Amino acid sequence: MQIVVFGLNHNTAPVEIREKLFLTESQVPQFFNALRDRDIEESAVLSTCNRTEIYLCTNDADESLAVIKEILENSFNIDRRILEEYTYTLKDESSYRHLFLVASGLDSMVVGEAQILGQVKDAYRTATHNNATGYLLNKLFHKTFNVAKRVRSETRIGYNPVSISSMAVELSKRIFGELHQRKVLVIGAGEMSETALRYLKKEGLHEIFIINRTFGNAKKLAEDIAGIPYPFESMSDLLMQVDMVLTSTGSEKPLIDTGLIVQVMKKRKNRPLFLVDIAVPRDVDPTVNKIENVYLYDIDDLKDLSQKHLSDRLKESEKALEIIDSEVKKFSSWLRQSEKNPLITFVIDKAEAIRTKEFKKTAQKLKNADEETLRSIDMLTRAIVKKLIHPHVALIKEDSDRETSEIIKRLFTLEEEDEKDLDNRDEGQ
Amino acid sequence: MNVSIFYSAIFCYLLSTLSYLAYLVSGKKTVERTGHYALVAAFFIHLVSVVFRYLQAGHTPITNMFEALSFFALCIAGFFLYLKATYRINSLGCIVLPFISILLIWALAYPADIKPLAPVLRSYWLPVHTIFSFLGNAIFFVSFLVSVLYIIAEREIKRKKTFLFSARFPSLETLDSINYRCMSYGFPFLTVGIITGSIWAGFAWGSYWSWDPKETWSLITWIVYAILIHNRLAIGWRGRKTAYLMIAGFISILFTFVGVNLLIGGLHSYM
Structure with missing residues (x-):
């Protein structure tokens, strides 16, 4: 058995190509069915805006890849040229090494971003729901989640934020601590404000005020995303109330100067004020930063920080690579072990097949059961099976002469025949 | 044991x-x-x-x-x-x-080792005076550390270059709020410590205030913290400026405690 990955990502294909080989949520099950019809037993599909990758476990890699290309071309109307020119195929060690890298965020466009792990988890969940994965891929994906978790906790790869909005929020946490009691004023209703608003909304700030020269746009933005619109004239009143200000207007001249902020700070009794100016030309006079308890960051400051954070992440990625290398070695030796001793895999597979079958029967009967109950039952059966087959596996490892093998084989085959027999009798009654 | x-x-x-x-x-x-x-x-x-x-x-x-x-x-x-x-x-x-x-x-x-108590210290004022003074000083010591941290972290955020301290330690607002709490607990303790000390001095030495170095420095300390409270509550000082005053106050405590005991000597040099 061989683990193989086939796909494309942001390094090998531009966005217009990636868009074409994007499998939507409804297409993925269809794809799994097509693979199953062609006798590819284990597969998983990871499709995001930056990559589409198909993971396989197969006996004949070349044949399976040909089958996949054929399916993609015929059933999903994907140009053969795309499948040949923009894709990569990785086999064995380099394939699972690649999956470890992807899940840890090391293969992402922004190194260290955390979203990808969730996407890998979703991809795996979809695959298991469609019964597309089997023993080896299950093992591989669980291992992958462990590796990604290790990388996150043992390196500082995702520690410092790199996007403008997330950096602004991180900085304000360093000034104010928790943000859920805090208020923010957004000045301007352009695209930058929109992105920032989405992020701020997610952070759960207490109140978000929006002002704009054209009141209608502020109102629309508030309705579309979040916030309370105010007329532009109320700016100095709002400046007294809020903790954080985010400006991104198209104004030619600064809207906020030192005089205004000095006045505001007096009325605020020197409560700290954090200003983030992402407009070009700037909306806030840079000398405002000199005022006591006022912190002003403009777009260049944030860009410098972002650069610094990115280079920190690159430094950290070396540590992450070490972790991944050692995990790849571990996984390789596990694979070798299971190949050297196919009987172990045989036993585990048999047991897993019985388990899955019985679990599905029960799940079908329990129509009212919710997701959690089903998951608990799933876990329970897994645990029982694991405990039951452990002595067999241990015995095989300990003493692999022919006699033991025969006994073990007979034990497990017999069980299956027994099962058929029993099932028949059940139906007969 | x-x-x-x-x-x-x-x-x-x-x-x-x-x-x-x-x-x-x-x-x-x-x-x-x-x-x-x-x-x-x-x-x-x-x-x-x-x-x-x-x-x-x-x-x-x-x-x-x-x-x-x-x-x-x-x-x-x-x-x-x-x-x-x-x-x-x-x-x-x-x-x-x-x-x-x-x-x-x-x-x-x-x-x-435990030695018999000097006759002049045998008084009910000993526990009262010392415990209040020590509590006050301990609180101001914590606020001193917090203030140093505040000044470093605040400077980092203002200068936008490195974030060694501000990224790892509590936010500026938290540090400032701890400072405020230290001020409002430490000052009453310090005040009671000084007053009980003065009363005790009245009994023991016959004079409530004799301007020995320790008394003088504790008065200076008290004045520094009084200024801090005034500026914070009446003028609305916050953050950096109050942190600097906290540090000044603690340096004055250091003089009272270490400087006077170890260097200058005087009526208080039992320790």
Whole structure:
């Protein structure tokens, strides 16, 4: 058995190509069915805006890849040229090494971003729901989640934020601590404000005020995303109330100067004020930063920080690579072990097949059961099976002469025949 | 007996210190918890050793350098535990704990044996005066550390270059709010300490105020903190400026405690 990955990502294909080989949520099950019809037993599909990758476990890699290309071309109307020119195929060690890298965020466009792990988890969940994965891929994906978790906790790869909005929020946490009691004023209703608003909304700030020269746009933005619109004239009143200000207007001249902020700070009794100016030309006079308890960051400051954070992440990625290398070695030796001793895999597979079958029967009967109950039952059966087959596996490892093998084989085959027999009798009654 | 209790307290403080330093590097929650429980254990063992010493000696054990340093460390540990229960300030442990350990190891450099109390100190005012003064000073010591941290972190955020401290330690607002709390607890303790001291002096030496170096410096300290309170409440000072005044106040305490005892001498030089 061989683990193989086939796909494309942001390094090998531009966005217009990636868009074409994007499998939507409804297409993925269809794809799994097509693979199953062609006798590819284990597969998983990871499709995001930056990559589409198909993971396989197969006996004949070349044949399976040909089958996949054929399916993609015929059933999903994907140009053969795309499948040949923009894709990569990785086999064995380099394939699972690649999956470890992807899940840890090391293969992402922004190194260290955390979203990808969730996407890998979703991809795996979809695959298991469609019964597309089997023993080896299950093992591989669980291992992958462990590796990604290790990388996150043992390196500082995702520690410092790199996007403008997330950096602004991180900085304000360093000034104010928790943000859920805090208020923010957004000045301007352009695209930058929109992105920032989405992020701020997610952070759960207490109140978000929006002002704009054209009141209608502020109102629309508030309705579309979040916030309370105010007329532009109320700016100095709002400046007294809020903790954080985010400006991104198209104004030619600064809207906020030192005089205004000095006045505001007096009325605020020197409560700290954090200003983030992402407009070009700037909306806030840079000398405002000199005022006591006022912190002003403009777009260049944030860009410098972002650069610094990115280079920190690159430094950290070396540590992450070490972790991944050692995990790849571990996984390789596990694979070798299971190949050297196919009987172990045989036993585990048999047991897993019985388990899955019985679990599905029960799940079908329990129509009212919710997701959690089903998951608990799933876990329970897994645990029982694991405990039951452990002595067999241990015995095989300990003493692999022919006699033991025969006994073990007979034990497990017999069980299956027994099962058929029993099932028949059940139906007969 | 007493000595072994004291040593086990030091052991726990050291364990806590090491855990907090490891927490600073690794950021692991379990390491922080270890440090926390070691600190709680250390505090109570230390408290027991002080109570034992009180029972053995028959008087409040704050009468020589060993006892003073030990009791000062105990007050700091207690106040820090109180702050920890109020704010989320786990990371401050790696600043406060090393100082507690240093104070206790420093205490070991002085003779720890119990001596009969000098006649002039035999008074009910001894516990009242010393406990209030030490509590006040311990609170101001914590606020001194917090203020230094505030100034470094604030400078980092203003200058936008490096974020070594501001990224790891509590937010500016949290630090400022701890400072405010220290001010509002420390000042009453300090005031009561000075007044009870003065009354005691009236009984013991026949004069309420004799301008010896210790009295003078504690008055200066009191004035610095009074200015701080005035500026904070009446003028609305916050953040950096109050942090600087807190530091000035503590330097003045250092003069009162260390400078006068070790360098100048005077009526208070029992320790």
